[in-house]
Amino acid sequence: MSSTVWFGLLGPVDIRLDGVPVPLPSARTRALLAALLCQPNRVVSVDGLVDAVWGADPPDGALTTLRSHVMRLRRCLGPEAGRLQTAAPGYRLLLDPATELDTKMFVARHQAGQVAAAAGDWRSAARYAAEALALWRGEPLADVPSEQLQLDEAAAWAELRVEAIELRARADISLGRPADAAAAMRRLAADHPHREPAYALLMAALAAADRRAEALKVYRLLRTVLVRDLGMEPSPELRALQQRILAMDDSADDAADVGGAGGAGGADDAGGNSDGNGDGNGDGNGDGTTGDSTARDEASTAYVAWPPPHTLPRDVADFTGRDEQLRRIADAVIDAATDAVAAGFADAHAAASPHAATDPQPATDPQPAFAAVIDGMAGIGKSALAVHAAHQLSDRFPDGQLYADLLGTSPEPAEPRAVLASFLRLLGISPAELPEPDMERAALYRSLLAGRRVLVVLDDVRDSRQLAPLIPATPGCALLATTRDRHVGIAGAMRLSLGTLTSTESHALLTRIVGPDRTAGEPEATEELLAACAGSPLAVRAAGGRITARSTWQIADLAARVGVPGRRLDELRFADYDVRAGFEAGFAALAGLSGSAFGAGPSPVSSASSSSENTLAISLCQLGLWSGGELGLSVAATLLGRPAPETEEILERLVDLNLLQAPRHGRYLLHDLVREFAAEKAQNLLTDEQRRAAAELWRLPRARSVKTPSSS
Structure with missing residues (x-):
């Protein structure tokens, strides 16, 4: 049975066999594939492939190296290797352009959208344009180091993408969605500050949304940019659009007319303009107003030419694991x-x-x-x-x-x-x-x-x-x-x-923070400190930050400090890295507004969803007094002083909140740092009787045996 194949050029070069991505071994192999995909089902000469892969200065033995890349590409294609054929004077790659190559699919959808727009079928035009644009995964040929392919092919696809974005905006305006069109055109105008059709569509969309003042500001902005950068005025079509916006009254028909004309990319010149600005007023602003508005235009540039949002926080430079x-x-x-x-x-x-x-x-x-x-x-x-x-x-x-x-x-x-x-x-x-x-x-x-x-x-x-x-x-x-x-x-x-970091990952993270010399120089202290961090990235970062900030400290110094009973959470704190504060935020939701809200004894719960926050908080504190490892349901019920069904509901909800672990069904375990935090809270939130009951339970042989898998 043959595989389903999909090739992508509108972004990093991509091959999919039965939906599974196929890694390509090198940039030259990607360039070879891209050159063949740019002319699907056609023979590409060896000379043409050499130019695409190496440019004007190919290495000695380029023909032999090219054959090696062809062999590697065939291996990548696996069961579909027969698609890559040797045919004088070069090679060809066989595929179905309608379903297997994103560039051909993109062009077909874009052309279908243009035909639909010409026929006035704006709903179909919007759908075709959206389908065409959905194919783009980034810059075309993003990982192909071929200047020839970038100039000959990628630039043409990028221009068609701009046209598809404009087609979608025209359709949105015609379908009564001017806000969508305005947002898209702001981004396009920011990327192409001299492209008049984008500004015309932005003006038309704003006017159709009854935001004519903004539409006229867009015109002034474009005129300022064109005169400053190119020494030219806006086109007669754009000036005519500006005049129609000025002449609009509040009727919906006029708004639709402006939207349609602007969306079409222009209209007949309004004529009768003697000052070259298209407004017939000779004021130099082109919006029917008087006075110098250049400063206001420049101040509004950032808002009108709205860029695509890129609001991610800074990446973690020393990210480790996962x-x-x-x-x-x-x-x-x-x-x-x-x-x-x-x-x-x-x-x-x-x-x-x-x-x-x-x-x-x-x-x-x-x-x-x-x-x-x-x-x-x-x-x-x-x-x-x-x-x-x-x-x-x-x-x-x-x-x-x-x-x-x-x-x-x-x-x-x-x-x-x-x-x-x-x-x-x-x-x-x-x-x-x-x-x-x-x-x-x-x-x-x-x-x-x-x-x-x-x-x-x-x-x-x-x-x-x-x-x-x-x-x-x-x-x-x-x-x-x-x-x-x-x-x-x-x-x-x-x-x-997410679970905790492995010991290897924790060691690697600490090494990246404090440097390899310090961890290699104190291997035992490093392991002791990492054991105290218990696989928590936040704890490792806090420890690493403290060591880095104190050049006179040895790792052993901090390891000794975190080893003091009751001091671990105090020591695992540096700048914004604070283990205790991280737990406090989650615990506050359980504990309610104040400690006085807690009852001294257990309160009944009918289901996990109806468990009171106070019940969960007190139960976590009681679990924090448990000194063993895993515990089963019966021991937990004794510890919490509740029937087994209620206890199970509470424990499972704490598992859902990631305050308790369930290493296997019916078994529960507190992370070391959570246990220490819960034990701290228990000193203030539990009664003497509850603390005494937990201590007595741990002394029972049956309770001490819960570390074994067979225990209850």
Whole structure:
């Protein structure tokens, strides 16, 4: 059985066999593949391939080396190696352009959109343009070091992409979605400051949204840029559009007329202008006003030419470990993008078939945006992993990356409507245009992301209610969310639960912070210190920061300090790296407003969902007094003074909150640092009777035996 094959050039060069990415061994092999894909099913001469791979100065023996690269490429193609044929005077690569090569699929969809627009079918035009743009994963041929291919091929595709973005904007204006068009055109105008069609569409979209003053500011901005940079005035078509905006009244018909004319890329010149500005007033501003507005225009430039958002926090320079999680996220993002493209273009190809009307094909199920939820205990590195993964994947999301800290473990978590307002402003929506109802904000947010490739990172999510309005809905986008609560989830999303670092990873992280000379010089003290950190990245960073900041300290000095009973959490604190503070934030949600709110004795609970926060807090404190390793349900029930069913509900909820571990079914375990923190809290929150009961329980032989797997 033959494999399904997909080739990608609109971004890093990509091969997929049955949906699995195929690594390419070298940049020259990628250049060879790209040169063949630029002329699919056609023979590319050996000389042409040499020029594409090495340029004007090929090495000695280039022909022999080229044959070696051909052999490597055939090995990469595996069962599909027969597609790469030797044919005088060179080679050719066989494929189906309609379904197996993103550049051909992109051009076909773009052309279909243009035909639909010419026929006035704006809904189809918008769909074709969105499908075409969804194929882009970044800069075309991003990892191919071939100047010839960049000039001959990539530049042409980039120009067509700009036209597709403009086509989508024209369709959005015609379909009554001017806000979407305005946001896209701001980004395009920022990237192409001299491109008049983009400014015309931005003006038309703003006018159609009844924001004529802003539309006229756009005209002034463009005129300033053109005169300053090129010594030329705006085109007659753009001046005519500006005149029509000036002449608009408040009728919807006039707004639609301006939108249609601007979206079409121009109209007849208004004529009768004697000053070269197209306004007939001779004032030099071109907007029907008088006076010098240059300073105001320059002040508004940053808002009008709105760039794609790139708001990720700084990546962690010494990020260590989590290789498996990073690989899973990257593979899933690539697979989701490939599946979305394949599904969308299978439908589009069927619709474009000459037999589509007589032999309709069933539509492919729509694909959701990719989402991953990362959970774990405080300080385990959830945020660092999400941000690091987002930076690694940023080139696959050329339309931007959005980041928000939802403050889920703070006393005042972020409100989704406020986060939506921030995201919408970053996507080009003016404050005056922000919808007031929460549902409308969420709908506009999803509309702006549709047809674009945007990565959204939401850190420290409190619950699903806070998360739901911020989830992208359409393929091409992706979401990475972090939380301490395993109840936070998204249907169909990838779930990653982070554990502690391995000893090797902890050692590598500390070495990167303090330097290899210091860890190599004190191997025993290093191991002792890392044992106290118990695999917590936050603890390792706090310890490394203290050692680095105190050049006179030995690692053994800090290892001795953390070994003092009751001092470990005091010592594992440096700058923003504070282990105790990390646990405090999560515990505050359990403990309520004050210690006085806690009852002295156990309070009944009917279910895990109805367990009071005070009950969970007191139970965690009681578990903190347990001096053994794993404990089973019966011992835990005795420790908490509750029936077994209630105890199990409490323990499982603490597991969901990543305050307790469940190494296997029916067995529970506190992380060393959580245990020390809970024991601290127990001194103030538990009664003398509760503390005495825990001490007595540990003295029982039956309780001491719980370290063995057979114990209860």
